[in-house]
Amino acid sequence: MGAHYTKIHCRRQHAIYGILVLMRVKRTHEFEKWFDEQNVKEQAQVDARIQRIEEYDHFGDAKDLGEGLAELRWANGRRVYFTRMFDANGSLVLLVLGGIKNGQKKDIKKARLLVRKYASA
Numbered sequence: 001m002g003a004h005y006t007k008i009h010c011r012r013q014h015a016i017y018g019i020l021v022l023m024r025v026k027r028t029h030e031f032e033k034w035f036d037e038q039n040v041k042e043q044a045q046v047d048a049r050i051q052r053i054e055e056y057d058h059f060g061d062a063k064d065l066g067e068g069l070a071e072l073r074w075a076n077g078r079r080v081y082f083t084r085m086f087d088a089n090g091s092l093v094l095l096v097l098g099g100i101k102n103g104q105k106k107d108i109k110k111a112r113l114l115v116r117k118y119a120s121a
């Protein structure tokens with residue numbers, strides 16, 4: 001049977017007492033290393049997606065992978081793995097790792113390890 005897909009989508013801006021509250025997005029060292037290896041066009045596409053998450057809490061095409069891990073997906077096979085976490089300042093999105101569909105199994109395994117690492121830090 002087909003895979004189970006979950007759309008992670010919520011179009012809303014958070015406003016508290018008239019002040020716009022943006023979704024916080026943090027990047028791991030591992031994500032930054034992957035990001036820096038992308039060309040300028042690919043970086044712009046990823047940045048645009050992150051901006052939509054920050055401003056509108058809109059993830060676009062995303063899939064829940066279980067165990068607190070999810071992926072942002074692009075039609076060209078690009079993947080960005082992330083988790084939602086909580087800290088003293090509230091909710092945040094942690095960008096864990098990037099990759100492409102062809103290396104997905106290895107990337108998901110590594111991303112799960114990184115989620116555990118950062119969750120316990």
